[in-house]
Amino acid sequence: MATEVEAPPKAADERVRATGSASRLLARPELGALVGVVLVYVFFAIVAADNNFVSMTTLASILNRAAPLGILAIAVALLMIAGEFDLSIGSLLGFSGMAIMLLISPEDAGGFGWPLWPAVGFALLLTALTGSINGLLVNVTKLPSFIITLGTLFIFRGLTIAVTRSLTSRTQLSGIDEVPGFDLAGTLFGTRIELLGAKFSITIVWWVGLVALATWVLLRTRTGNWIFGTGGAVDAARNVGVPVSRVKLALFVTTALAAFLVAMLQVVQVNSADALRGTGLEFEAIIAAVVGGCLLTGGYGSVVGAALGALIFAMVQQGIVITGVDGDWYQVVLGSVLVVAVIFNNYIRRKAATR
Amino acid sequence: MSAQTDEAVLETRRLSKYFGSVIAIKDISMLVRPGTVTCLLGDNGAGKSTLIKTLSGVYEPSEGDYLCDGEVIHLHSPRDALARGIATVYQDLAMIPLLSIWRNFFLGSEPTKGWGPFRRFDVKKAKEITRDEMGKMGIDVRDPEQPVGTLSGGERQSVAIARAVYFGARVLILDEPTAALGVKQAGVVLRYIVRAKQRGVAVVFITHNPHHAYPVGDHFVILRRGQVYGDFAKADLGLEQLVQMMAGGAELENLAHELQREAGDDAELREAVAVLEQEVKAVAAEPVVVERRADVVSDEEGRPEG
Structure with missing residues (x-):
């Protein structure tokens, strides 16, 4: 009795077709985004040729813009692959930035006067707690996370504004650079790297590192399979x-932790926190993830794709600024990119599934 | 290489399950032995689903005993059943269409290598084992990267069966694995059932198709209206008898009457009625006489009027 390859060879022959590396590539979720990155870059390189789109400084400003969004998009993509949404991520960004500033602000200004690192640690804990509130609510109620986190979007934002204003009678706090221990924080979160005359933010390093880590977790660990x-x-x-x-x-x-990291980077880099910071970012992060090939229904997607989605987002934004088109058109272009990308991804995926 | 022994791995003794006033199954007694295929046959509403859900730990029986390895057991969940090596493959499979074959195969039981924070999914091993295990079941996995959603229904069932066998199932309960399949694909699944049996697994194969059951079954339990209507070894039963029993002379007659009423002057329907009536005559002329197996406790008197 044959133990292996017992299927009649004829049947196998008519059903197996050589699928080359090209169709294997097509099956990857990030392919659409990769093509998108190239297309958008080439488009602006031609349209904004006179305005120096292809230059180190423009590249730096694109990457500097893409990095914080990209960090959020990594976490949003992972969550979306697991079939859930987090609409409260922008509010959590404002929340955690403000938590840090409130804790370190001097007592006479309505703050708590804590040293920097304990304050950062405690704010991190608070943010993780708010994230787990989202998770627990979704797990316990079994309601769609879209609704739950739409609620917490307002709750966390409102809480941030209300608490900040009642304590300090302001909605913006600054002065983290005056707190002892800032030097290390400044290096970790605020360094600017000069390369060929352009300034690249350290946020990009965090972003690339986290993309690598999250990709490894997703594709090479049990957790990823889960x-x-x-x-x-x-x-x-x-x-x-x-x-x-x-x-x-x-x-x-x-x-929540991704929101915290971006908040920390911004607080150090711009030396202030604003209760309204991060408004609208939840949608930008979701757009980046979807443009990057994540399925809204879950079970499919990639971290690298989400990162490329964030890159497309930033290129469109910078491209419009550089081209000198009226900024009012920005949202029109952005929305169009989203729709086109999703249609394209859908097409690619169907092709891949029936390769 | 059949591993048949006489020790039953599963046994039910007068097992009953009630839902309020509804008697779903009543006094079901049966034996399931390693290295054999036990076919559970019955029409819709015969109690097949309730019986397998009781066997697989979804329901707890209302009365009667459920024995595993000769010992009375009480299952509270499918996990309890799994822990004893009783695996159930449901028709709406535990498969994730967008995931590749090897990821599906190991979902929830991933092999790992490395230590501490560097502990990772042993991808190479997972792919190898997937290919090997499928090979042992006689399927040549063309590409373990292929999403399960692109496999045919029969192949998907096969992956689920191969997975259950690999993870140490001693009893494999298959819920209508061939119901939604074409002839060719059903053949594929039947082949895996035989392979699993040859590896010493006790297979419980639920179906309402005697043509699927007869070629692979060693033992046939026919359910009707929640009770055991017949329990036969293959040697005591021919395919035709099984088909007749599944259809049942009385049922055929009813069906003929029903059709006749609807037929009116439709020539095609009238022809169908004629065929059915002929069949009824054939059943009446050659009554099914089969001996009940002596080793199975089955209480004829205990039944209420059907």
């Missing part, structure tokens, strides 16, 4: 023993 499983078919995943609730909770905390 994330795909949770978003792909939640009941099936639960049946085979994937701790679905724990995966979701961990990812909601991850999005």
Whole structure:
């Protein structure tokens, strides 16, 4: 009795077609975004040729803009692959930035006068806690996270504004550079790297590092397999023993931590926190993830794709500024990029599935 | 290489399950042995689903005993059943369409290597094992990277069966694995059932198709209206008898009457009625006489009027 390759060879022959590396590439979720990056860059390189679009300074300003959004998009993409949304991420960014500033502000200004690092640690804890509130609410109520986090979007934003104003009677606090211990923070979060005459923010380094880490987790660890499983078919995943609730909770905390990191980077870089900071970022991060090939319904997507999505986003933004087009058109262009990218991704995915 | 022994791995003794006033199954007694295929046959509403959900730990029986390895057990969840090596593959599979075969195969039980924060999914091993295990079941995985969603229904069932066998299932309960499949694909699944049996697994194969059950089954339990209507070894039963029993002379007659009422002057329907009536005559002329297996406790008197 044959033990292997027992299927009649004829049947196998008519069904196996050589699928070259090209069609394998097509099956990758980030392909659409990669093509998008090239197309958008070439487009602006031609349209804004007179305005020096192809230059080190423009590249730096694109990357500096893409990096913070990209960091958020990593976490949002992971969560989206697990089948959930976090609309509160922009509010959490404002919340954590303000938490840091409130804790370190002198007592006579309405703050708590803490030293820098304990304040950072405590703010980190608070933010992780708010993230787990999102996760627990979604796990316990079984309601769509879209609704839950739409609620917490307003709750966290409102809380930030209300508490800040009642303590300090302002909505913007500055002066982190006067706190002892700022030097190390300034190096970690505020360094600018000069390269060929252009200034690159250290945020880019954080971004690239986190993309690598998150990609490794997603593709090469058990947790990654669980994330795909949770978003792909939640009941099936639960049946085979994937701790679905724990995966979701961990990812909601991850999005909160991503918001915290971006808040920390911004607080150090611009030396202030604003209760309104991060407004609208939740949608930008979701756009980046979707443009990067994540399925809104979960179970499919990539971190690299989300990073490329953030890059497209920043290129469009900078491109419009540099071209000198009226900024009022920015949202029109952005929306169009989103729609075109999703249509393109959908097409690619269908091609890939029936390769 | 059949690993058949006489020790039953699963046994039910007068197992009953009630939902309020509804008697879903009543006094079901059956034996499941390693290295054999036990076919559970029955029409819709015969109690197949309730019985397998009780066997797989979804329901707890209302009355009667459920034994595993000769010992009375009480399962509270499918996890309890899994821990005892009783795996169930449902028709709406535990498969994630967008994920590749190897990721699906190991979902929830991923092999790892490395230590501490560097502990990672052993991807190479996972792909190798997937290919090997599928090979042992007689399927040549063309590309383990292929998303499960691009596989045919039969292939998907096969992946699920291969996975259950690999993760140490001693009892494999298959819920209508061939119901939604074409002839060719059903053949593929039937082949895996035989392969699993040859590896010493006790297979419980639920179906309402005698043509699928007969070629692979060693033992046939026919359910009707929540009770065991018949329990036969293959040697005591021919395919035709099984088909007749599944259809049942009385049922055929009812069906003929029903059709006749609808037929009116539709020539095609009238023809169908004629065929059915002929079949009814055939059943009446050659009554099914089969011995009940002596080793199975089955209480004829205990039944209420059907």
